[in-house]
Amino acid sequence: MGLPTxxxxxxxxxxxxxxxxxxxxxxxxxxFTRLTLAEKMPxxxxxxxxxxxxxxxxxxYWFRWMARRPAARARTMVLLPxxxxxxxxxxxxxxxxxxxxxxVPGAKAPAARELIVKSRDLVSRARxxxxxxxxxxxxxx
Numbered sequence: 001m002g003l004p005t006x007x008x009x010x011x012x013x014x015x016x017x018x019x020x021x022x023x024x025x026x027x028x029x030x031x032f033t034r035l036t037l038a039e040k041m042p043x044x045x046x047x048x049x050x051x052x053x054x055x056x057x058x059x060x061y062w063f064r065w066m067a068r069r070p071a072a073r074a075r076t077m078v079l080l081p082x083x084x085x086x087x088x089x090x091x092x093x094x095x096x097x098x099x100x101x102x103x104v105p106g107a108k109a110p111a112a113r114e115l116i117v118k119s120r121d122l123v124s125r126a127r128x129x130x131x132x133x134x135x136x137x138x139x140x141x
Contacts, residue, residue, distance in 0.1 A: 003047060004054050 003011070019026045066073050 004049060
């Protein structure tokens with residue numbers, strides 16, 4: 001029979017406590033197991049595996065256990081916001097910053113970059129023109 005891990009642990013702990021309390025009962029259980037080993041389990045005794053319901057029950061149990069222990073509750077109240085803040089910072093760092101733009105050979109430069117380059121060219125041409133007006137001898141070069 002395949003049971004979820006939590007249920008299997010509970011059954012094993014019950015078996016251990018029964019073995020400690022009554023050693024004769026262990027021998028009776030082993031005899032019963034040998035006698036019924038080849039038989040199929042009746043449908044009424046089969047346990048349905050419910051992974052989602054079992055997980056929710058474990059979470060509810062954990063919250064109830066935390067509520068009964070004030071020190072653990074206080075520790076959780078301090079550590080849970082810190083953990084959530086750390087996760088939020090990690091997500092912000094991972095997805096918040098844009099990737100630096102890389103120059104790809106053959107790719108056209110962005111329009112804003114072209115404007116800056118063109119304006120620099122215009123400024124340098126204007127200076128050259130002023131210099132030519134002031135010194136006409138350089139205009140022939």
